[in-house]
Amino acid sequence: MTSPRLKGLQHTWQSSSFRLALGFGIMVLAILAGIFSVYYVEIVGRVSQQLDDYAMRTSKRLLSTYAQQGPLGLKNEIDTLLADGIDSQTEVLILQSADGQVWAGNAVATLAGLQPGPHLQDVALEQETRSFMGRVQLHLLDDGRYLLAGSDLQPLTDIRDRYFKATGTALALVIVLSLAAALGFRRLMDQRAAALRRAMHQAGKGNLHFRLPPNAHQDEFSRLEQDINTMLEQLEQLVHGIRHVSNMVAHNLRTPLNRTLRHIQAATDGPPALRQAQLELAQAELQQLSRLFTKMLLLAEVESGIGQQRFERMAIRTVLQDVLEYYEPIFVERGVQLHTHWDCEGWVMAESHLLANALSNLLDNFLKYGGNTEGLLQLDVRLYQQQGQVILLLRDHGHGVPEEVLPRLGSHFFRASSHQHLPGHGIGLASVRAIMQLHQGSIVWRNASPGLETRITLPAAS
Numbered sequence: 001m002t003s004p005r006l007k008g009l010q011h012t013w014q015s016s017s018f019r020l021a022l023g024f025g026i027m028v029l030a031i032l033a034g035i036f037s038v039y040y041v042e043i044v045g046r047v048s049q050q051l052d053d054y055a056m057r058t059s060k061r062l063l064s065t066y067a068q069q070g071p072l073g074l075k076n077e078i079d080t081l082l083a084d085g086i087d088s089q090t091e092v093l094i095l096q097s098a099d100g101q102v103w104a105g106n107a108v109a110t111l112a113g114l115q116p117g118p119h120l121q122d123v124a125l126e127q128e129t130r131s132f133m134g135r136v137q138l139h140l141l142d143d144g145r146y147l148l149a150g151s152d153l154q155p156l157t158d159i160r161d162r163y164f165k166a167t168g169t170a171l172a173l174v175i176v177l178s179l180a181a182a183l184g185f186r187r188l189m190d191q192r193a194a195a196l197r198r199a200m201h202q203a204g205k206g207n208l209h210f211r212l213p214p215n216a217h218q219d220e221f222s223r224l225e226q227d228i229n230t231m232l233e234q235l236e237q238l239v240h241g242i243r244h245v246s247n248m249v250a251h252n253l254r255t256p257l258n259r260t261l262r263h264i265q266a267a268t269d270g271p272p273a274l275r276q277a278q279l280e281l282a283q284a285e286l287q288q289l290s291r292l293f294t295k296m297l298l299l300a301e302v303e304s305g306i307g308q309q310r311f312e313r314m315a316i317r318t319v320l321q322d323v324l325e326y327y328e329p330i331f332v333e334r335g336v337q338l339h340t341h342w343d344c345e346g347w348v349m350a351e352s353h354l355l356a357n358a359l360s361n362l363l364d365n366f367l368k369y370g371g372n373t374e375g376l377l378q379l380d381v382r383l384y385q386q387q388g389q390v391i392l393l394l395r396d397h398g399h400g401v402p403e404e405v406l407p408r409l410g411s412h413f414f415r416a417s418s419h420q421h422l423p424g425h426g427i428g429l430a431s432v433r434a435i436m437q438l439h440q441g442s443i444v445w446r447n448a449s450p451g452l453e454t455r456i457t458l459p460a461a462s
Contacts (some may be wrong), residue, residue, distance in 0.1 A: 011369040018042075027064040032174060034165045034222040043163065047156055051135055052120055054087065055150035059137040062093070062149055071143060075104040082106055090155055092125060092134045094148040107134070109148050111379020122153065126132045133157075199228050208236040260285040311439075313461045316346030316355070316390060317383055323359045324381075334367065336377040343384035346392065347461045350439050358435040360455060362394055370396030371448065385460055392456040400447040409445050 024086060030124045057082070066074040082105075094105035102108055107125040114121060114137045125134045132331040136150030180256035195212055202210035211229050259281045324331075324338070371377050378397040385391070401409070409429055436443045441458035 004342075021182035022178060025182060029171060029174050029178065032171060036170070040163055040167070043413065044156065044160060044191055047159060051090070051151040051153075054091070054139045055120055055135060056118075058091070058093070059139065059147070059149040062147060063068070063139060066141060066147070071103075071141075071145075074147070078104040087151075087374050090151045090152045092148065092152055094136075095145060097149065098222055103145065105148070108406060109134075109136070111138075111146060116146070117163075120150070120309075121388055123148070123150075125152075147367055156227070173319055195222075196224065196228060199225075199232065202234065204231060208232055208239060256285045256289050260289075262374070283447050295379075310351045311349045313347060314350055316392060316458070317342055317348075319350075319352055319355050319382070320343070320359055320381070320392070323356050323363065325361050326360075336379060339378070339380045341380075341382040343382070344390070344395075346383050346385065346390040346458075348390050348439070348458045349461045350458070351391075354435045354438070358432045365428060366396050370398040370451070372398055388460050390459075390460045392460045394456075395448050395451055395453040397451040400450065401445070401451045403447065406445050420460065 039067055062074060062077060065077040065170045069077075075095060078095055079089070079190075081093055090114060092105075092107055094109055095103040096105065096111070097103065097107060098111065100108060100111075107127050110124040118137065120135050120137055122135050123138070125132055134148075134150050135153055136148040139147040141147055157448075186419050199210060199212050205224065211232060212225045216227060263278045263282035263285065267275045270278065278312070279355055296461065324340075330336075366379055367377070368377065376397075380393070380395040380397075382393040383390070433443055436456060436458070438459055444455050447454070
């Protein structure tokens with residue numbers, strides 16, 4: 001069974017923030033260790049080189065004195081160097097016989113295992129009060145005595161010890177501070193992440209009204225909290241929209257289905273003379289339902305992004321002229337006055353069938369609701385380009401719509417109260433808005449006094 005302390009350590013190690021902060025601490029530790037190593041090589045190497053230079057320089061001087069003045073001159077030179085006060089704490093000068101008798105110098109050397117030559121070598125030395133190691137150059141003189149010239153290694157050893165002690169203390173301090181910083185950073189990240197987890201937990205429980213409180217710190221977590229709040233708002237709106245759409249779909253399906261059932265029941269139970277009429281009414285209701293399903297399917301496809309892969313460069317003017325040509329017999333029959341003003345071709349990246357469907361829906365709405373008080377229909381069409389945008393204006397000269405209704409135009413299943421008596425389901429303008437959004441465009445309505453103006457904006461194709 002795992003102990004609570006071990007579980008706590010495992011939980012701490014599993015924290016990404018702890019490992020990240022600890023990783024930075026280890027990186028700093030490695031950098032400092034590298035810097036200290038460079039300084040160690042530089043400092044200790046320079047001191048060691050100075051000691052070696054002194055040994056070789058002094059040996060050369062003493063050998064020259066021996067060659068010119070003999071053993072007595074060499075002894076006097078050693079005494080002079082030891083008495084001049086220069087490097088007196090570190091210099092080692094010895095004139096010694098093989099049996100250990102010192103003729104001149106400041107220490108006794110253990111010569112066992114040493115070979116005379118120009119190379120430097122470490123040797124055990126003794127003075128009256130201490131034993132120590134020295135680095136010397138050993139020479140065998142003509143008279144059988146040995147000349148040793150070099151330096152005491154104790155100062156170099158002291159420098160090494162102090163350097164290692166200081167370096168160890170500094171690195172230990174870095175380790176402690178890194179662990180403390182990692183734990184503190186983990187605790188801080190846990191506190192900030194706890195709020196995010198709480199928001200996700202509330203959203204998972206269906207509480208989409210929950211919002212994270214604003215944070216004064218404009219850091220990454222603050223921006224993430226803002227994004228989560230925005231996401232929760234969008235989710236709340238989507239869920240509300242789905243509920244509304246579900247209710248409207250149920251209503252729009254239940255009513256025609258009930259009417260269809262009544263017509264079928266009347267055809268079954270009623271007199272034979274009325275049977276054909278009742279069946280035709282039921283057929284009309286089912287056809288209306290079929291059109292409703294077709295529009296709903298198109299709306300779902302557009303809102304899911306289907307159709308973007310079929311985008312191609314085309315002129316809105318050409319598509320609109322084709323649609324107007326299709327509606328020309330209806331316009332002639334209804335006495336529509338059509339005025340067109342083409343300032344450009346309106347080249348855009350679009351899917352022709354979707355664009356034609358959107359324009360057809362707008363013309364259908366114009367034919368339903370665009371008449372004036374005398375029932376006359378007039379449609380003004382203008383196409384122009386401005387600041388990299390292709391703009392299409394469609395204006396009727398009818399009654400317009402109430403100002404409070406304008407923001408709701410294009411919502412799913414929305415119909416103005418004044419139009420409830422007319423056929424329709426409130427899907428046409430919703431599909432138009434979805435098609436425009438699929439094309440990275442927009443559609444807005446405004447009262448033109450008289451009439452209603454529809455403004456479509458699409459990015460111009462390069």
